[in-house]
Amino acid sequence: MFYPLLQVSGWFSNWALFIGRFHPVLVHLPIGFLLIAAFLEVGRRTGKISVSESTISFILFWSAIGATFACIAGYLLSLGGGYEEELLSDHKWQGIGVAVFAWIAWIVKSDLLKFKIPFSTAIYLPAFGLATILTMTAGHDGGSLTHGEGYLTQYTPEPFRSIAGMPPITEPVTEIKPIANIEQAVVYRDIVQPILELRCVQCHNANKQKGDLRLDQLALILKGGEGGPGLIVGKSAESDLIKRCLLPESDDDHMPPKGKPQLTNEQIALLSWWIEQGASADKKVVELKKSDLVKPALASLSSGGSSVAGAKSSESPILHLKVQAGNEKDIEALKKAGLIVNNLSRDQNLIEVSAVNDPNFGDNQMGLLTSLSDQITWLKLGGTKITDASLKEISRLKNLNKLHLEHTGITDAGLANLKNLQYLEYINLVDTKITDAGLKNIASMKGLKSVYVWKSAVTDSAVSQVSRLYPKLLIVNGFNEAAVAQFLKAGDSIQTAVAEKVP
């Protein structure tokens, strides 16, 4: 009955909402009053305290008044909309129940009326009891309406959690798990839904339905929301789900909203592909036709779906190697010796070790490193006192990927020890005694990508010879005086030009 009024009269709806918003304030009055009346009643009946019936009756009167006003305010508040219908209805009738039974309990006790009503003494306690119980249930539902269902018990600790048969606390999804076998993955369940969970479902779920849209179930995606169906099977370009992602981020209709983490191009490509291919609920990747566009996106899923397949190619395989965490004591020993020890990244146990702060590091300390032979991936021993003896130990660091030996006394003999290091990609031999023979010896190493031999005994002719044999290997010998003179010639043009322009 109020709806038409609300629609036409902004004045009224403002007043309604203004009063309505006092509901949470008012509602606590009858709760407190009723409970205190109930306690007094129990105390009085068990003879623990002396309190007159009229006191309790007085409190009941104010409970009833409070409950009545809370009901009115609550109703006005509900006109604002946005609440779950069923829960709201429960809450409303429970609230009205509180008011009604509080009035009944007061009436049958009141000095004026109690004699006019039959069985008044028999009605008193049930009415009082019901009002009290309804206060609690209505209060709980009210809490659920404001904070969402399950708010109260969301963080129930163990062991009560298992006793109550509740599922373990679930963390919000923050990452897409890598898929081991892409071809056998069910497109909707394993690819589409996880993307939606990650970026969309937070605002479009059972409890929160922005734009009346839910994206947590396929049927509900198809059903859509205020803006029409979420997708049009077979037509990704006309599907809201895709269109909104592709709008400029500044557009109001863009999703996810500006400032929220966005879908990557690969993720959009995957969603479009799935829609184009019929938006099936149970088809596997292998059953659908793959466009060129979606192939790299699918490939990226094996690593969590967030990175471009192309970016992976140049990364060394070692970075995806899973090794056990190094022994804490061994790592501590390295740190104590003055070395820097850091993990390469958070999701793996590979470490880098640097002796930048310990120029006196020498052969006798190498034993410290070999106890971490699985973990040490990057090793920086440039400018230390190590000799060939150390290289024998280094050859046991089987996952070594980058090795800095510049400004040390190592020679070809020591270098030969490193040939079995299959992951070694980078080796810095600047300012060492390495000769042409040493370079030729290690150049055949399969994984090797770059060798730096400036200021060593390696000659330019050897460098160009080896470079021809291994064209993919970068060998840098750097500048000598002659090369610098050549480099400086580049500036001839500007010198003359400036001379012309600037007096």
Added chain:
Amino acid sequence: MEKLLKELQYAELQRQTRRHFLQSCGFGLGALGLGSLLDSCGPTSAKSAMPGEEALKARIPHFAPKAKRVIYIHMAGAPSQLELFDYKPELVKYHGKDCPAEFLEGKKFAFIQGVPKMLGPQSKFKQYGQSGAWMSDYVPYLQTVADEITFMKAMHTDQFNHAPAQLLMHTGSARLGRPSLGAWATYGLGSENQNLPGFIVLASGGQPDAGKSVYGSGFLPSVYQGVQCRTGGDPVLYVSDPNGMNRDMRKQTINAINEINKQTYEEVQDPEILTRISQYEMAFRMQMSVPEVMDVSKEPQFILDMYGVKPGEGTFAMNCLLARKLVENDVRFVQLFDWGWDGHGTSKDHNVEGGLRQKCRESDQPIAALIQDLKMRGLLEETLIIWGAEFGRTPMQENRNGLVMPFMGRDHHLDAFTMWMAGGGVKQGFSHGETDELGYYGVKDRVHVHDLQATILHLMGFDHEKFTYPFQGRNFRLTDTEGKVIRQVIA
């Protein structure tokens, strides 16, 4: 005795009236609330998680970093991309013609008023290297390393004045108070060389317009702020011992001061005190290490020739050589500023003809030398070099106050400019993004300042969306709520 105690208890209880109870209730609850409110303002804020020396230790990056160190070369004032890298032959034809109305509608410029004339490129362009990178005759040395470089030609920013644009570029916000890129980098990866600051700043030609805030630590602990070293004279002022003070006495002094500071720390638990203690110790070590690393007299002559420096000069070229020496010593982030690139056409030094040519002449050779030098030392792979300014310059000639400028000049331009990166995990010999045929707007693969920042953090091993610091009740990040990693430029 027992009686006495009882009496005391009784007296105590008598003194505790209901008033006391209410008072302590009110005050206690209020204090609780106030405490949580003030938590982010006071000295005992979230900073206490990682004070002082401990703070400089590395945190673990999200993924293995490709760039372990950064040299960021900022040309303060903003050189013209249209004279250096963004070749626009079409603009030649428009030279001297009125600017099309569509470029001016709803636009604001720092100085241009009314309808300006278009200004054709003042330099000669050619393609260089295997990658065919377009470069002008202003930068003949850079041509020799064309195949090491990734250009981003459709950069754009939000600010058209120097100071706010520089702040945005370095701190992610045009307003004061945010930590700079270098501060974030040292906060994330820690400092390796214990004798040198992790973040060193070298300036030539003048100071950046936005002042020290462009290399400040913002709300990060101050231990992460950039330390500016001078290039002539004492590298760090007051770092050498005064006359009559020997090193032992200095050590004793510092020990005594630190002892007092430690006591104060135990009392008030302000982590900034630990920062101070570690700075004192660092300064003491720097007395030895800084003069050593800043001393170029031991460099061979041909290296000095390559950069074009003479010992004792405080030039940009010297700063490039020092930058190499610093990253060689595992300094995490070296920030170079060179001031004087603001080519409005107002004077002999500030224009896009002779003035810009002269600035290039001073900087082109050392920059190319720096790339070559790092490469031959095996450092370029792990060191990211970034070159750029706070914005670009207009394809129109500046007409300040409706007058014709004495020299060819261009106004500040935020819709399109060029930056480049080299080493540290970016592609070699690559160009990303394009501008329209007059170089006014980016038309393909535009890169916003926040995108660049996201990419730099990515190269250093950090997911810019997860790399945050709690301050005043929320998590802050360099890119705030924006930024996308430009994966196309990553090797």
